[in-house]
Amino acid sequence: MHKVRTRFAPSPTGYLHIGGLRTALFSYLWAKKNQGEFLIRIEDTDQERLVPGADKQLIETLNQLGIKSNEEIKHQSNRLKLYQKATDKLIDHHFAYRCFCSPERLDQVRQEQQKNKQVPKYDRHCLDLSPEETDQKIKAGEKFVVRFKIPTNEIITAEDKVYGKISVHSKNLDDFVILKSNKFPTYHLASVVDDHDMRITHVIRGEEWMPSLPKHILLYNALDYAQPIFVHLPLLLNPDKSKLSKRQGDVAVEDYLNKGYIIEALINYVALLGWNPGNDKEFFLVDDLIKEFSLDKINKAGAVFDIKKLNWFNAEYIKKIIQQSDKRFNQLVDSAEKFLGKNAHQAKKVLLLFGSRIDSLSQLAQNSEFLFKLPDYPKEMLVFKKSDLTKTTEGLNLALGVLGKIHHSEWSQDKINTTIEDIMSKRKLNPGDIFWPLRVACSGLEKSPSPIELLEFLGKDEALLRIKQAINKLK
RNA sequence: GGCCCCAUCGUCUAACGGUUAGGACGCCAGGUUCUCAUCCUGGCAAUCGGAGUUCGAUUCUCCGUGGGGUCACCA
Numbered sequence: 001m002h003k004v005r006t007r008f009a010p011s012p013t014g015y016l017h018i019g020g021l022r023t024a025l026f027s028y029l030w031a032k033k034n035q036g037e038f039l040i041r042i043e044d045t046d047q048e049r050l051v052p053g054a055d056k057q058l059i060e061t062l063n064q065l066g067i068k069s070n071e072e073i074k075h076q077s078n079r080l081k082l083y084q085k086a087t088d089k090l091i092d093h094h095f096a097y098r099c100f101c102s103p104e105r106l107d108q109v110r111q112e113q114q115k116n117k118q119v120p121k122y123d124r125h126c127l128d129l130s131p132e133e134t135d136q137k138i139k140a141g142e143k144f145v146v147r148f149k150i151p152t153n154e155i156i157t158a159e160d161k162v163y164g165k166i167s168v169h170s171k172n173l174d175d176f177v178i179l180k181s182n183k184f185p186t187y188h189l190a191s192v193v194d195d196h197d198m199r200i201t202h203v204i205r206g207e208e209w210m211p212s213l214p215k216h217i218l219l220y221n222a223l224d225y226a227q228p229i230f231v232h233l234p235l236l237l238n239p240d241k242s243k244l245s246k247r248q249g250d251v252a253v254e255d256y257l258n259k260g261y262i263i264e265a266l267i268n269y270v271a272l273l274g275w276n277p278g279n280d281k282e283f284f285l286v287d288d289l290i291k292e293f294s295l296d297k298i299n300k301a302g303a304v305f306d307i308k309k310l311n312w313f314n315a316e317y318i319k320k321i322i323q324q325s326d327k328r329f330n331q332l333v334d335s336a337e338k339f340l341g342k343n344a345h346q347a348k349k350v351l352l353l354f355g356s357r358i359d360s361l362s363q364l365a366q367n368s369e370f371l372f373k374l375p376d377y378p379k380e381m382l383v384f385k386k387s388d389l390t391k392t393t394e395g396l397n398l399a400l401g402v403l404g405k406i407h408h409s410e411w412s413q414d415k416i417n418t419t420i421e422d423i424m425s426k427r428k429l430n431p432g433d434i435f436w437p438l439r440v441a442c443s444g445l446e447k448s449p450s451p452i453e454l455l456e457f458l459g460k461d462e463a464l465l466r467i468k469q470a471i472n473k474l475k
Numbered sequence: 476g477g478c479c480c481c482a483u484c485g486u487c488u489a490a491c492g493g494u495u496a497g498g499a500c501g502c503c504a505g506g507u508u509c510u511c512a513u514c515c516u517g518g519c520a521a522u523c524g525g526a527g528u529u530c531g532a533u534u535c536u537c538c539g540u541g542g543g544g545u546c547a548c549c550a
Contacts, residue, residue, distance in 0.1 A: 010550090043550065117476065119546075120477095121546090163479095163480070166479070169478090174546080181548060207481095207543090208550095210544075211478070211479055211545040232480090234481080235544070237543080242542095242544095272488080278489080280499075282488095300481060301481055302480095433509090436509040439510070445510090447511040447512085449510095449512080450510085
């Protein structure tokens, strides 16, 4: 067996689709697992749908996720000669023929067939054109496409690594176009020629390609190419089980990145869609995936993309990273800065405070707003349900007194905590008489991180100011 | 509609033909004597239906049903 070579071949018509990410990831993992090579190829053969710059965008996003091509990235639009050559070969060997039918005529034929409840299929109007007729039409400048000639009575069998054998009778196949009138190839021709030329060993792609697999088999045979191993991946689905699409949520990987989903979570979650390690393990960094990935454990049934589980993975990874204090943590702080619009010092503190309370980094700004600007709140909020006005006022005044004595340089969670605990037990107060009102004083909220954390974050001056404001409210 | 594919909790999934059908997300309840989150404990919840093969089918075969994909000079 030759060295494993896989590829991801998107068409540059938009951003990277989450399903595309899964396909790219599986291809990448399989190549890396086998010490092989992973390549990226841009399938820009459709002049109409091509979006300028989309190729760069696609590659950049893949790069961000760590999925990089081992070789120079090829664009199909630069390889027209290759497809032309293959086409000539097919025509010479009578596997293909020129078709001069106008789009209008084809439309008409199709409509007619549909009216008669027939399967829409090219009627082979140009199949038996003589060489002379053909030459004449070419000389006259008539436009033509090249069609592949489907054998008449044959059962075409293909082998897929995950779905097994699939076979189709040739009568169900249409004489599909391989070269358009503008001399650009269609997907079928281009992908077969390129995969062969690039020595791809495993063609890994979405299940939506399965219906055209027999066509590709025919092409491989006609061109006398050895077949690669085909690996069709089960579809990613919307909650209603239809193919994952816009409309029912975000499908662009970029959207998720912009919302503060982190790379590890995205990759981990997507890897588990249609694949499993065969045991209960579910946390996988890319290196773990490379070790454990296997084609045999790929599922057949489509998988619903569940944002709730992605959220969970994201929250888990955020918590994990915060517990570390390495390079990755600093990267996370960098991202947090962007979402918060604050400096690194503040971003780090906010992250520590809310790391266990968020699904994604984008929630940071909203959750931490009160730290930078105290919201107005009703004075009743200061009184805990098991406390009363007198005790609350006492608690706040005591806190103000003892906290005021802490030196700026000693303003830490430990110091604040022992100080408060100390005065609380001395005066026989309950936590609800002092901790609760302190939190409300600091946050203006009923739900928040602990008052100790908040006091420390705010700093002595701002903390005392907010406590004074609370006391004034109660007067 | 033709062709192709698929089918275990709501979702992602595990289970050499023999298990009380397991795990995870979500959800619900309880605990960690200030709230929330984290964390811990527990709970609810599935083999699409019918035949057949077999001592025994989630597992193998067939039929049905359901769902999906695809039928372009798009990929």
